[in-house]
Amino acid sequence: MAAASGCTLHRRLGRSECLMSFSDRNMKPPLIDAFGRVHTSLRLGVTDRCNIRCFYCMPAEKVVFRPRSELLTFEEIERFVAVAATMGINKLRITGGEPLVRSELPKLVQRLAQVPGIEELALTTNGILLADQAADLKAAGLRRINVSLDTLDEEVFRQVSRRSGLKRVLDGIFSAKRAGFEKIRLNAIAIRGLSENEIVPLAEFAREHDFELRFIEYMPLDADGAWKQEEVLTGEAMLRILEKAICPLEPAGRNDSSQPAVDYRFVDGRGVIGFICSVSEPFCGNCNRLRLTAEGQVRNCLFSTAEWDARAVLRGPGNDDNLRQLLRDCVWAKRPAHGIGETEFQPPARPMYQIGG
Numbered sequence: 001m002a003a004a005s006g007c008t009l010h011r012r013l014g015r016s017e018c019l020m021s022f023s024d025r026n027m028k029p030p031l032i033d034a035f036g037r038v039h040t041s042l043r044l045g046v047t048d049r050c051n052i053r054c055f056y057c058m059p060a061e062k063v064v065f066r067p068r069s070e071l072l073t074f075e076e077i078e079r080f081v082a083v084a085a086t087m088g089i090n091k092l093r094i095t096g097g098e099p100l101v102r103s104e105l106p107k108l109v110q111r112l113a114q115v116p117g118i119e120e121l122a123l124t125t126n127g128i129l130l131a132d133q134a135a136d137l138k139a140a141g142l143r144r145i146n147v148s149l150d151t152l153d154e155e156v157f158r159q160v161s162r163r164s165g166l167k168r169v170l171d172g173i174f175s176a177k178r179a180g181f182e183k184i185r186l187n188a189i190a191i192r193g194l195s196e197n198e199i200v201p202l203a204e205f206a207r208e209h210d211f212e213l214r215f216i217e218y219m220p221l222d223a224d225g226a227w228k229q230e231e232v233l234t235g236e237a238m239l240r241i242l243e244k245a246i247c248p249l250e251p252a253g254r255n256d257s258s259q260p261a262v263d264y265r266f267v268d269g270r271g272v273i274g275f276i277c278s279v280s281e282p283f284c285g286n287c288n289r290l291r292l293t294a295e296g297q298v299r300n301c302l303f304s305t306a307e308w309d310a311r312a313v314l315r316g317p318g319n320d321d322n323l324r325q326l327l328r329d330c331v332w333a334k335r336p337a338h339g340i341g342e343t344e345f346q347p348p349a350r351p352m353y354q355i356g357g
Ligand code: SAM
Pocket: 050, 056, 057, 095, 096, 097, 098, 099, 124, 125, 126, 146, 147, 148, 187, 188, 189, 216, 217, 218, 219, 220, 221, 222, 352, 353, 356, 357
């Protein structure tokens, strides 16, 4: 798949001249890659720890977590974000591991909400600890919450997460609603042979309570290397299941072309469902995302096999210009597409919980 070719100036002049022309005009130099994709979105892993063990993300046992001293401090994360914001990053999503197990997370939210240039601040959580923290997160300035919820059945929840806790997740979702989060989004992964039967109840639940719902295709990011293409329930297959059981869906259009989801509206007017078809219909051509792992490595793709060591700069003698150069280098090295399904595809060495999903 060819990547989008966004910056005409950049293609005609080459990277350094293009970036100079932005500084001449006193504009923020965009984080632009070799295919013209401008990067405005940053995912922040704040921990690799988690209180459950989803089979598509973590190993079942003997998980080795990073020592606390290796994780970036709140001050280091804030500095990195402030520098990235001078280069056009305006959207942040806090993730992990499970971000709510990082102690005093609302304090980080409060710091990040005040960084000049940051317009959107969101969090992705498994919801287990959300009931305790929703009000504090809202007060700290968090704007949006996504809760991962693959099933409404306790037994299936146990099979997926290798732990119990569905009731706590549901309590967390409704606590977030009571705390004033307006658009709560539920993210579900559907796995062929395991959770086809969960799709319709999840859609009915989202319709009843006015939650947004997105189905994400299962990607080869599990810790055990057990992913199989046959287990990917595609967006198209899910759409057919929903239409048969509920009512027809029609395309809902998108405001933002970098959004990975394709949205559909139920024709009875009750609810919108998004599909993130990362495997069956990759959207790499519009990708605008970077990731910072909990221990300070910058990645230009979920499937990247290289990382750029921001922690070494943050903890060494390097200055903010060194961080800016690191970000430029990382973005410039981005490949056109992830290549899942191609013969030479290599899954990344690190599973999802270490990357920051
Ligand atoms: N612990 C939090 C949670 O589960 O929401 C945040 C981190 S989790 C890694 C972020 C998202 O990645 C979740 O929505 C999860 O379902 C998704 N995810 C994890 N492994 C995945 C995989 N192999 N394929 C697709 N999505 C995956």
